[in-house]
Amino acid sequence: LEVVGAPQLPAVLPANTPPPRPEGLTPQGWPALSDAMETLGRSDPQALDVMMRAIPTASPRLAAAMVAFTGAMKTGDGKGVVGETSSKALEKAGRRDLAERLKADLSDLADDAGRVVGGGEWRMHSMPFVHGGVVDAVQLFVRGASADEQKRQAGGSGNDQRFILDFRLTNLGRLQMDGLVRREEKLFDLIIRTGEPLPQQMRMDIMAIFTGAAELVGTKGSVAFQSGGRWIDIRTDEVGPTRVEV
Numbered sequence: 549l550e551v552v553g554a555p556q557l558p559a560v561l562p563a564n565t566p567p568p569r570p571e572g573l574t575p576q577g578w579p580a581l582s583d584a585m586e587t588l589g590r591s592d593p594q595a596l597d598v599m600m601r602a603i604p605t606a607s608p609r610l611a612a613a614m615v616a617f618t619g620a621m622k623t624g625d626g627k628g629v630v631g632e633t634s635s636k637a638l639e640k641a642g643r644r645d646l647a648e649r650l651k652a653d654l655s656d657l658a659d660d661a662g663r664v665v666g667g668g669e670w671r672m673h674s675m676p677f678v679h680g681g682v683v684d685a686v687q688l689f690v691r692g693a694s695a696d697e698q699k700r701q702a703g704g705s706g707n708d709q710r711f712i713l714d715f716r717l718t719n720l721g722r723l724q725m726d727g728l729v730r731r732e733e734k735l736f737d738l739i740i741r742t743g744e745p746l747p748q749q750m751r752m753d754i755m756a757i758f759t760g761a762a763e764l765v766g767t768k769g770s771v772a773f774q775s776g777g778r779w780i781d782i783r784t785d786e787v788g789p790t791r792v793e794v
Contacts, residue, residue, distance in 0.1 A: 572653045578676050578683045580649040585681070587643050588634065595637035602629045604686070606679035618673050618688065621661035626654030665689070666782040670712075677715060686715040689782050712780055720746075724779055736762065736769040745775040 571579065581603070588596035602620070604613040620629050630650050638647040662671045666689070673688040689712040713725040724741040738758065740746075746754075751773055758771045 571649075572656055573674055573676055573683075573685050575685050578653065578685070580646060580653050581676060581678075582683050584634070584638060584643075584646045584650055585678075585683075587641050587646060588637055591641040592637040595634045598631055599634035600678070602631065604675055604677050606677070614675060614688070617675050618661070621654075621658045621673060621675070624655075624658045626651055626658050629654055663784075665784045666691075670782055672782075672784055684715060686713065687784070688713050712782065720744075722779070726780060734767045736767045738769065738771045739774055740771065741774045741779060743775065743777055746773060 573581075584599070585596060588599065601609070602613065602616060604610055604617055607613075617629065620626065630647065635647040635651075638644065657674060661673050664670070665672045670689045670691045673690070675686050675688065677684045677686040691710055692708065708728065708730045711725075711727050711729070713727075714722070716722050721743050726739040726741065728737045729735070740754065755771055762768060
């Protein structure tokens with residue numbers, strides 16, 4: 549044995565040093581988007597408005613923005629989400645680094661869009677949800693409806709789709725929307741799951757919104773409520789089978 553040098557010990561951060569901020573969209577938020585929102589809010593509110601049109605927010609445009617964002621990720625058009633107007637405004641504010649970070653994060657989201665999970669039955673899409681200046685991560689799972697699900701609704705077809713939208717709210721905790729869509733029949737059935745039962749007035753408000761939206765777009769269907777933790781949990785950390793070659 550020969551001593552070749554002193555051991556290289558790992559760097560120890562001081563006790564009061566905060567942990568490094570996560571990059572990209574995580575359950576803890578999206579630092580690059582939050583920083584960009586803050587910067588544009590001070591320097592160019594109009595450019596901020598343009599950028600937020602492509603980001604799902606707590607507004608009447610939520611559904612349309614979710615569809616647009618998911619479509620952009622599926623086609624790999626991350627630059628289209630940020631937009632040239634917002635990118636130039638960030639550069640003008642001296643934060644070109646933010647524009648580059650956003651584009652890199654969006655590229656990662658696009659690479660992961662539609663990843664097969666849940667035993668190969670579901671495809672997962674991650675997207676941000678902005679409310680009150682806070683950015684949370686939302687997971688959307690989509691798959692074709694199974695034969696049993698189609699049989700429950702007379703006239704089901706192979707084009708039927710089921711989706712699960714899973715996220716957490718500050719006051720209500722975890723909330724899950726489980727929907728079945730039959731395009732040909734213009735049918736949309738929705739189940740809303742929560743840990744604790746929703747207040748009666750809130751359930752009535754949701755049913756009124758659901759009914760009003762159905763009349764507006766010409767669909768039919770129903771909305772139901774489930775509580776007590778009867779979640780549909782889909783594994784997202786699956787790895788492929790081990791391959792052994794002899």
